[in-house]
Amino acid sequence: MTVELLIQLLVSGLGMGFIFALIAIGLALIYGVMGVVNFAHGEFLMLSMYATYFAFALGGLDPLVSLPFVALAMFGFGVAVYYLLMRKVIGGATHAEIFATFGLMVFMQAAAQFLFGADYFSIDHSLLSGSWRVGGITLPMPQIAAAAGALICTAGLYALVFRTELGRALRAVSQDRVAALTMGIDADRINALSWGLASACVGVAGSLLANFYYVFPRVGAVFVLIAYVTVALGGFGSMSGALVAGVIIGVLQVISGLFVASTLKFVPVYVLYLAVVLLRPRGLLGRL
Amino acid sequence: MDHRRKRGSARRALLRGFAGGCFALLLGGAVLGTSAAHAEQVVRIGALYPLSGAVAKSGEDTLNAVKLAVDVINGKYPDSHLPFAKPGGLPGLGGARIELVAADHQASPEVGAAEAERMITQQKVAALIGTFLSSVAATVAQVAERNEVPFLIAEAEATPLTERGYKWLFRTTPTSREQARDFFLFLRDLNATREQKIKTIAVVHENTLWGQEFGTSMEGYFKEFPEFTLAANIGYQQGTTDVTSEVQRLIRLKPDVVVHASYDAEAILFAKTYRQFNFAPQGVLAIGAAFSSTAFRNALKDDANYFLVREHWALDLAGKNPLTAEVGKLYQDRYNKAMDGTPARAFLAMMTLADAINRAGSTEPAAIQKALQATDLPPSSLIMPWDGVKFDAKGQNTKARGIFVQTLQGKPVTVWPFNIAQAKLVWPKPASE
Amino acid sequence: MNQTSRAIPVAGLRPTSSMGHAVAFAVLAAILLLLPLALGGRPFELRLLTIIFLYATMGQAWNILGGYAGQTSLGHGLFFGLGAYTSTVAAVTFGLNPWLGAVLAVLVSGAAGWLIGLPCFRLRSHYFVIATLIVAESVHLLFSEWSFVGAAIGLELPIRPAGWLNFEFHRNKVPYYYIALAMLTSVTLFVVWMERSKIGHVLKAIRDDEDAARSLGFSPLRFKLIAMVISAGILGFCGTFYAQYVLLIDPPSVLSPSISVVIALIAIFGGIGTVAGPIIGSVVLVTISEYSRIYFSGGGRNLDLLIYGALIMLVAAYCPGGIMSLVRRVYARNRKA
DSSP, X not given: OOHHHHHHHHHHHHHHHHHHHHHXXXXXXXXXXXXOOOTTHHHHHHHHXXXXXXXXXXXXXXXXXXHHHHHHHHHHHHHHHIIIIIHHHTTSXXXXXXXHHHHHHHHHHHHHHHHHOSOOBOOOSOTTOSEEEETTEEEEHHHHHHHHHHHHHHHHHHHHHHHSHHHHHHHHHHHOHHHHHHTTOXXXXXXXXXXXXXXXXXXXXXXXXXXXXXXXXXXXXXXXHHHHHHHHHHOTTOHHHHHHHHHHHHHHHHHHXXXXXXXXTTHHHHHHHHHHHHHSTTTTTOOO | XXXXXXXXXXXXXXXXXHHHHHHHHHHXXXXXXXXXXXXXXXXXXXXXXXXXXXXXXXXXXXXXXXXXXXXXXXXXXXXXXXXXXXXXXXXXXXXXXXXXXXXXXXXXXXXXXXXXXXXXHTSOOSEEEEOSSHHHHHHHXXXXXXXXXXXXXXSOOOGGGGGSOOSSEEEOSOOHXXXXXXXXXXXXXXXXXXXXXXXXXEEEEESSHHHHHHHHHHHXXXXXXXXXXXXXXXXXXXXXXXXXXXXXXXXXXXOSEEEEEOXXXXXXXXXXXXXXXXXXXXXXXXXXXXXXSHHHHHHHGGGGTTOEEEESOOGGGGGTOHHHHHHHHHHHHHHSSOOOHHHHXXXXXXXXXXXXXXXXXXXXXXXXXXXXXXXXBOGGXXXXXXXXXXBXXXXXXXXXXXXXXXXXXXXXXXXXXXXXXXXXXXXXXXXXX | OHHHHTOOOOTTOHHHHHHHHHHHHHHHHHHHHHHHHHTTTOHHHHHHHHHHHHHHHHHHHHHIIXXXXXXXXXXXXXXXXXXXXXXXXXXXXXXXXXXXXXXXXXXXXXXXXXXXXXXXXXXXXXXXXXXXXXXXXXHHHHHHHOGGGTGGGOEEOOOOOSBXXXXXXXXXXXXXXXHHHHHHHHHHHHHHHHHXXXXXXXXXXXXXOHHHHHHTTOOHHHHHHHHHHHHHHHHHHHXXXXXXXXXXXXXXXXXXXXXXXXXXXHHHHHHTTOSHHHHHHHHHHHHHHHHHHHHHGGGSSOHHHHHHHHHHHHHHHHOTTOHHHHHHHHHHHHHHO
């Protein structure tokens, strides 16, 4: 066990962790505003990865170039999903959102395979491929970029939520819906906005992820369980919590993959979640 | 109208609707079943593949090959030199055509068994083919045995499948144990030609049935091949997000050779991570076509070179067998994707089944079973580099052979057995960058 | 017919209505008992009904905890899987009779429910949901590696002569149908009883306002645990049934997270916290998924799942309370007319 290896693991873990965080932040946002867990969140990721891939394969656009467009398109998609589906579901019976978003998940997965087939696509050489070597440490460029993207995204969201009028309305709705309504805030629009923003976040995550991960209809399923755990560990509704939790999970799974058993590398992550919420029932930074 | 009566009628309507729905459902099924009763000139074959879920890609590729084979047999490609292509249909049955009944078994043994039973009893299929996954093959084999309908396993490799003495089960593909042995034979062969010997082997496998079985099979051969030692047997979870820790372990162990059992997704992930960390053993070998697939080559471009795959089939063997080139071209033209060993095995299985049905001259399952037992196909009629197709008492094909294929300049090329190699093996794997 | 036509649950007409109900149920029971005779050469429909009963039972079990006690679990597949593994391991290694194995399965799953519930019931709402999800996933991962239970390869049940004693039927699967039907009927009757019993009332009180229930002197933890143990125990039996039905189990087919989601979905889709909900949910969802698979999956383009997903979304959007809410709406409209 060398120091070098430890640093290497830390670097790799951080890289993955920021990706987990970026995917989870969108979930956390929707939960914070509406108290809803989006089961199709992974499929939003899948959609943005396909968008990034096709922009590259057909339009020759580097993921870094197409990123803002993908994010924008995903914003629109999120708003559309809200108005066409979620608005009808919310306020109905308990857990109607579970089956609405589950249906959306099945539908999107099937639609992807229907349209693009089950094959794996990946972007072979983008601006962000390759890696740096510093001493004995390998710094994979795509992961570094993803980490940076996650940080920028979180910072941007934070600025939006805590520094703008719109953000104030968003927080108002998430803290007390009824009071916000009486104060003349259009909760419907705020909900739509949170779906849009969350989808844009996952759009950025998809764009960055497509630099080093392949796209296929079930790619969302690979990441989404970890995203749920990330949100829960960080504390539902807390974006900074999601960031912290994502990083912790990323590092922990790499380390336990080396020392425990590769197939069970997520078990310590799950145990950590249980331990944390049993001691702190609202996660690391969440509110009840 | 009296409101009570109206409510009653609404309720009745609801009940009627429900009952009617149930009835229509059953009836619909019945009508379908009878219309499915086969006319004389059609032989129905049931194909079961995973068309959704984690291995949907493989299921899709494989079913595509079966469909291609059926179309060839039915005379859709009259210029082809493949069996049955010219006459179109099965001459033994007066030119009967094959009708394929395909379904998604969703990677579930239960669904597979249910579909098999439905196909046999309600669609009246003469035989079953499939299933890519060994777990599903196990339950389908039970159903086939009970209903006395032949079931030909085209790609599922788990060794125990053909070890329980089922009478209606046949398998053209070699088992995972036979394939594991090829790795040792290849490495021993290689050691004989080189000064610097290969000693340590690390096995990396995914953790579903296929990978675990292969890992165990590999472990079992170190006694028979004492010149090699096992550096580590590393399982990883199928559908993992990253493999950094797995690769770090390999880097620390420094094995001479890494042997992989991975599906397409993680093959790409591993290769990319190897490149990122400059992990360079003498060679990376793999079972299954994942490390030489079209998706893999597209994803890694130049870095896809030099990986070695224990294959069943390679396009470059066309020099020895023109049928190989023909099938490769048909598949490529139709699906816009290079054919690899798994679809090739599915194609071969369908051809084998058609041959048996043709010789049986009947769609009676028992006649087809007899014909399958008597199958003895010469190498010249196959698209595979095998010694033939001939089943032992347990239904296992005894004449399958393995080859090793290396990707050179973006193309998979046969490099072993050395006597049929189309290009010289590049060993050790040159460092990238 | 007139009798049934008056069988409407309207206050003031209770005696007639319950009589009408009784007749309706007798007819339904007769149909269900005789149906296998009409399905002689149609094993697929027989299996479809068997699976519908199985999933409906699983939905009922989930509903006890999720619908009545208000504790949404997305890890209930765990108890199903544990049940399947318990009886199968007992049969494979100790040669235990599957019926005794089923009893063991109920006990093991129930105990697991208690063990998991004890810490997890300290968590509220979505923290609980995620906890159930990952406990189930952890067990799934562990079982995929644990060679004692066959790891990823799974376990095959020893083939015994077909018969009721062996809980194994080979050529003729009608007995499975009856076992599944009996399973569903008894669990449904239990839920009907429970709904009216003290336990049911306390559970609903906990669901609606946990603190209020506590102030009335009921320990929410205790009642949640009761609901969890019953629910898990039923699923344990379902697991044994599945293992005996398929005769092969492996981690993906009995422990995968998608099973947990489907169990919950069936109850929610039909109508959460209602007796008929899980049954309706199972009838509709299983039928759609099976027939769409038969007719549309062969193309290999996932058209079947496209339809399935779209239908679930449609129901979610236009009757978010589940199918039962739609049924109620129809009743209500007729009542007004």
